[in-house]
Amino acid sequence: xxxxxxxxxxxxxxxxxxxxxxxxxxxxxxxxxxxxxxxxxxxxxxxxxxxxxxxxxxxxxxxxxxxxxxxxxxxxxxxxxxxxxxxxxxxxxxxxxxxxxxxxxxxxxxxxxxxxxxxxxxxxxxxxxxxxxxxxxxxxxxxxxxxxxxxxxxxxxxxxxxxxxxxxxxxxxxxxxxxxxxxxxxxxxxxxxxxxxxxxxxxxxxxxxxxxxxxxxxxxxxxxxxxxxxxxxxxxxxxxxxxxxxxxxxxxxxxxxxxxxxxxxxxxxxxxxxxxxxxxxxxxxxxxxxxxxxxxxxxxxxxxxxxxxxxxxxxxxxxxxxxxxxxxxxxxxxxxxxxxxxxxxxxxxxxxxxxxxxxxxxxxxxxxxxxxxxxxxxxxxxxxxxxxxxxxxxxxxxxxxxxxxxxxxxxxxxxxxxxxxxxxxxxxxxxxxxxxxxxxxxxxxxxxxxxxxxxxxxxxxxxxxxxxxxxxxxxxxxxxxxxxxxxxxxxxxxxxxxxxxxxxxxxx
Amino acid sequence: xxxxxxxxxxxxxxxxxxxxxxxxxxxxxxxxxxxxxxxxxxxxxxxxxxxxxxxxxxxxxxxxxxxxxxxxxxxxxxxxxxxxxxxxxxxxxxxxxxxxxxxxxxxxxxxxxxxxxxxxxxxxxxxxxxxxxxxxxxxxxxxxxxxxxxxxxxxxxxxxxxxxxxxxxxxxxxxxxxxxxxxxxxxxxxxxxxxxxxxxxxxxxxxxxxxxxxxxxxxxx
Numbered sequence: 001x002x003x004x005x006x007x008x009x010x011x012x013x014x015x016x017x018x019x020x021x022x023x024x025x026x027x028x029x030x031x032x033x034x035x036x037x038x039x040x041x042x043x044x045x046x047x048x049x050x051x052x053x054x055x056x057x058x059x060x061x062x063x064x065x066x067x068x069x070x071x072x073x074x075x076x077x078x079x080x081x082x083x084x085x086x087x088x089x090x091x092x093x094x095x096x097x098x099x100x101x102x103x104x105x106x107x108x109x110x111x112x113x114x115x116x117x118x119x120x121x122x123x124x125x126x127x128x129x130x131x132x133x134x135x136x137x138x139x140x141x142x143x144x145x146x147x148x149x150x151x152x153x154x155x156x157x158x159x160x161x162x163x164x165x166x167x168x169x170x171x172x173x174x175x176x177x178x179x180x181x182x183x184x185x186x187x188x189x190x191x192x193x194x195x196x197x198x199x200x201x202x203x204x205x206x207x208x209x210x211x212x213x214x215x216x217x218x219x220x221x222x223x224x225x226x227x228x229x230x231x232x233x234x235x236x237x238x239x240x241x242x243x244x245x246x247x248x249x250x251x252x253x254x255x256x257x258x259x260x261x262x263x264x265x266x267x268x269x270x271x272x273x274x275x276x277x278x279x280x281x282x283x284x285x286x287x288x289x290x291x292x293x294x295x296x297x298x299x300x301x302x303x304x305x306x307x308x309x310x311x312x313x314x315x316x317x318x319x320x321x322x323x324x325x326x327x328x329x330x331x332x333x334x335x336x337x338x339x340x341x342x343x344x345x346x347x348x349x350x351x352x353x354x355x356x357x358x359x360x361x362x363x364x365x366x367x368x369x370x371x372x373x374x375x376x377x378x379x380x381x382x383x384x385x386x387x388x389x390x391x392x393x394x395x396x397x398x399x400x401x402x403x404x405x406x407x408x409x410x411x412x413x414x415x416x417x418x419x420x421x422x423x424x425x426x427x428x429x430x431x432x433x434x435x436x437x438x439x440x441x442x443x444x445x446x447x448x449x450x451x452x453x454x455x456x457x458x459x460x461x462x463x464x465x466x467x468x469x470x471x472x473x474x475x476x477x478x479x480x481x482x483x484x485x486x487x488x489x490x491x492x493x494x495x496x497x498x499x500x501x502x503x504x505x506x507x508x
Numbered sequence: 509x510x511x512x513x514x515x516x517x518x519x520x521x522x523x524x525x526x527x528x529x530x531x532x533x534x535x536x537x538x539x540x541x542x543x544x545x546x547x548x549x550x551x552x553x554x555x556x557x558x559x560x561x562x563x564x565x566x567x568x569x570x571x572x573x574x575x576x577x578x579x580x581x582x583x584x585x586x587x588x589x590x591x592x593x594x595x596x597x598x599x600x601x602x603x604x605x606x607x608x609x610x611x612x613x614x615x616x617x618x619x620x621x622x623x624x625x626x627x628x629x630x631x632x633x634x635x636x637x638x639x640x641x642x643x644x645x646x647x648x649x650x651x652x653x654x655x656x657x658x659x660x661x662x663x664x665x666x667x668x669x670x671x672x673x674x675x676x677x678x679x680x681x682x683x684x685x686x687x688x689x690x691x692x693x694x695x696x697x698x699x700x701x702x703x704x705x706x707x708x709x710x711x712x713x714x715x716x717x718x719x720x721x722x723x724x725x726x727x728x729x
Contacts, residue, residue, distance in 0.1 A: 353620065354622065357579075361604060365608070371604075372602065375588075375592060384589050409682075410593060410711060411593055411685075412592075413587050413590060414560050414708075416587040444678060458675075459672070461680050489672070507682060
């Protein structure tokens with residue numbers, strides 16, 4: 001069993017969001033709190049809480065969106081200082097990294113000294129952190145969470161250390177739910193069960209959790225004939241900038257998975273090696289206790305390149321040293337792939353040709369230029385669609401299923417202006433129509449003037465008031481919507497906000 | 509058309525071996541019998557419900573077997589909610605809202621991958637670009653739908669009459685729009701075809717609104 005030092009930066013998502021730890025702030029994903037500051041915790045905000053519950057406990061809560069890319073970019077600074085001390089840093093996720101303890105422990109005389117040294121350099125960089133040492137990265141990560149700043153679990157003691165932890169630390173909510181209902185509340189209870197029974201009842205994933213609970217590695221390492229190169233690499237001539245490399249990474253990741261899949265293997269740790277045109281090469285290890293799928297792997301390559309682009313290394317002539325000439329993905333820790341069955345024909349999200357075309361356009365115009373529409377919640381027609389850049393994850397958007405009282409009724413307008421356009425609305429005497437604070441219309445609209453073109457109104461309805469996000473003064477909007485049909489056969493969705501009339505959409 | 513069915517014979521990778529015309533909504537069958545011919549250029553007069561209806565027909569929701577994608581270029585204002593209401597599967601859409609000067613390159617790239625490319629050029633396209641993109645559409649068997657004018661387009665769809673219903677003075681809400689759509693051009697087989705449609709109807713979908721009565725009244729009047 002390998003000894004591992006885990007370095008954990010608490011509340012990393014909020015730190016990356018730029019929140020002050022002394023003010024209550026949370027990071028939210030899918031309407032639930034994923035991280036909160038110490039100040040927020042003091043007033044009773046917890047991870048997993050609903051946003052509304054959190055806001056009820058604390059009125060002046062700062063809310064941030066979950067931005068994994070930003071978290072990975074900032075974490076790169078932590079990785080850089082740790083890497084200067086000990087080699088072979090594994091990133092488990094932004095906010096948590098692991099280092100094999102053997103080398104540093106010898107160099108710094110003891111594991112405790114090594115962990116303290118690592119913690120000190122990261123704290124000197126200005127990040128709050130804790131370090132723990134134990135057998136395996138799962139236990140080490142938990143050891144790092146022991147207050148005040150992590151502990152060293154002596155070799156062989158890991159199972160005893162893990163025993164009192166609740167099963168929820170396995171980060172498998174479904175499994176944990178069943179276990180708790182069966183009366184198995186701690187890792188110790190789980191570890192006490194016979195392994196074959198756990199496998200029979202809970203399948204491969206349960207067996208994996210059982211191994212973790214016993215202080216073993218999640219998957220036994222796979223033995224394979226030496227000399228077999230499973231890595232996937234691609235060379236670029238001429239050298240490429242970071243953006244196109246990410247697209248290459250995706251196909252490389254697919255290739256890697258094919259290599260492994262054909263041998264019945266999977267990998268839990270991947271080494272990403274980037275070689276630049278000035279002959280340098282940078283490597284980073286990425287670990288995932290589940291299995292790294294190819295989009296997840298490509299995403300990690302993107303984090304890595306983004307971070308390097310944002311903070312050029314010392315002594316390098318420029319971002320990425322003038323271009324990437326080679327990208328290599330090597331499975332670093334290979335395990336037997338058990339209990340993961342793809343559907344018979346696979347499940348492809350996008351066909352290869354479309355993927356390629358979207359990739360080429362992203363190279364031409366930038367990552368955000370190619371998007372996919374997703375229906376989300378909202379009242380106005382523009383708010384009900386979110387455009388997600390191609391290749392980004394489609395979750396983390398507001399659910400469309402939730403009721404939105406005051407929503408503009410169907411049918412939806414076919415032309416929705418990205419920016420509402422100013423319009424003049426006058427009554428039959430040519431006076432501007434106004435809407436009072438009590439939603440009284442001064443006179444029926446008779447004509448609208450759009451970009452100098454007068455259009456006679458044949459029918460109208462409204463006002464439909466909407467008072468949006470009134471709880472937050474910075475983004476609160478108070479507006480009223482009107483539907484107006486004009487004599488040219490078109491109809492308009494107008495909105496009046498702060499005395500100004502705007503065209504939100506056109507029913508054309 | 510030799511192949512009427514929109515679903516070609518599929519090999520196991522999911523790409524159609526025999527590609528038929530691109531399907532259209534049932535309500536548009538009268539205007540475009542059999543569907544949108546592949547490899548040709550079609551123009552519509554303005555952005556709005558009509559081009560979205562073509563998109564909805566090409567990538568209908570709930571038909572996962574057809575490996576067809578649809579790209580929308582240079583139309584940041586197109587109402588995706590309206591497209592979904594007409595029955596489009598938004599998962600099959602690729603949007604390039606602001607291609608800028610490189611719109612022709614973007615369209616050229618997309619023609620190789622998407623079955624239907626809907627584009628609004630920023631201005632009248634130069635003859636060289638028109639020829640190049642028309643040739644690419646033919647080569648890849650994709651349908652290019654252009655909002656605006658296009659030299660050498662096979663077919664032109666126009667909304668010639670439009671009336672919204674459901675709105676009174678101060679009450680009600682927009683219910684549906686009855687339009688007359690006319691298809692003409694070389695691809696129409698000599699004679700312009702026309703159809704009365706609910707574009708959209710009260711539930712957002714497209715349906716026939718065959719009011720022969722209205723037609724004959726117009727002729728008489």
